[in-house]
Amino acid sequence: MHEHTTPRVKEILSWYPSDNPGTLTNIARLLTHGRLGGTGKLVILPVDQGFEHGPARSFAPNPPGYDPDYHFQLAIDAGCNAYAAPLGFLEAGAGKFAGQIPLILKLNNSDSLSKLGGAPCSAVTGSVKDAIRLGCSAIGYTIYPGSDARNTQLEHLRELAAEAKEYGLAVVVWSYPRGGGVSKEGETAVDICAYAAQIAAQMGAHVIKVKPPKELVEHPEAKKVYEKYAIPIKTLPDRVRHVVQSAFGGRRIVIFSGGEAKGTEDVLAEIRGIKEGGGFGSIVGRNSFQRPRAEALKLLDAVMKIYES
Numbered sequence: 001m002h003e004h005t006t007p008r009v010k011e012i013l014s015w016y017p018s019d020n021p022g023t024l025t026n027i028a029r030l031l032t033h034g035r036l037g038g039t040g041k042l043v044i045l046p047v048d049q050g051f052e053h054g055p056a057r058s059f060a061p062n063p064p065g066y067d068p069d070y071h072f073q074l075a076i077d078a079g080c081n082a083y084a085a086p087l088g089f090l091e092a093g094a095g096k097f098a099g100q101i102p103l104i105l106k107l108n109n110s111d112s113l114s115k116l117g118g119a120p121c122s123a124v125t126g127s128v129k130d131a132i133r134l135g136c137s138a139i140g141y142t143i144y145p146g147s148d149a150r151n152t153q154l155e156h157l158r159e160l161a162a163e164a165k166e167y168g169l170a171v172v173v174w175s176y177p178r179g180g181g182v183s184k185e186g187e188t189a190v191d192i193c194a195y196a197a198q199i200a201a202q203m204g205a206h207v208i209k210v211k212p213p214k215e216l217v218e219h220p221e222a223k224k225v226y227e228k229y230a231i232p233i234k235t236l237p238d239r240v241r242h243v244v245q246s247a248f249g250g251r252r253i254v255i256f257s258g259g260e261a262k263g264t265e266d267v268l269a270e271i272r273g274i275k276e277g278g279g280f281g282s283i284v285g286r287n288s289f290q291r292p293r294a295e296a297l298k299l300l301d302a303v304m305k306i307y308e309s
């Protein structure tokens with residue numbers, strides 16, 4: 001037995017009984033690699049912000065980040081479970097860093113240049129074949145629940161997830177509500193985050209990534225139910241617990257994103273809340289790579305200590 005294939009890892013793998021051994025092995029790779037390997041917790045470095053937000057907004061705060069190698073090395077040195085990026089960034093380093101860290105190929109991306117109004121929908125920018133060629137453990141895909149372009153994105157996900165699973169890869173879904181069906185504030189409302197996690201789970205995601213939920217219920221119909229059943233949403237741990245429960249009663253790996261760069265104490269307070277609520281970990285992009293390398297390593301060390309505790 002691999003030393004990090006702990007009872008907890010086996011328990012998590014048992015939640016995916018319909019997956020083939022290749023996919024289970026790749027989920028296990030994500031769960032057994034890095035500092036948190038074996039704990040059932042994950043910290044992933046995602047660097048698709050160059051595509052999503054633009055190069056200067058992403059990398060000017062810490063210019064070594066313009067270089068793709070920088071992020072591979074940061075994820076490896078910090079002891080992350082995995083590194084996620086679009087095709088170009090992975091092609092630039094997957095050979096040089098082969099075998100050093102599990103990779104997740106983001107198979108769709110959006111940019112901040114086009115105006116998609118009520119219909120945000122990322123373009124498919126890579127293939128399952130690319131993920132296999134680059135030695136990835138998983139594909140990554142972003143959905144925007146609430147978007148008027150929902151049919152297109154869910155149909156693409158359905159096809160890509162089926163193909164990825166056929167070839168023994170894991171499926172990681174970024175589930176970010178936005179578009180015509182949700183208000184700006186509502187994008188992180190607790191009912192909406194919980195709904196986003198449920199949709200990703202129903203689409204067959206093995207790992208689901210949502211934003212930390214706020215103390216707000218967006219939909220009037222949902223609000224009645226939250227009140228009637230007194231669902232606790234006051235504190236971040238309450239809300240995280242609810243979102244995790246909404247992903248198949250806690251039988252899906254749900255991790256939370258870091259958001260815009262903020263002060264170290266704010267980041268750590270949020271991570272403590274996620275841990276306390278039973279979240280499976282974090283995917284921390286800008287708060288990692290926009291800090292100078294030494295500070296980023298220190299922050300990721302502190303984040304992992306919280307999840308280890």
Ligand code: FBP
Binds near residue numbers: 260
């Ligand atoms: P951050 O920690 O930088 O927020 O990264 C997490 C992430 O999911 C990235 O993968 C993605 O680029 C970004 O958030 C998208 O954020 P948004 O679309 O809300 O600007």
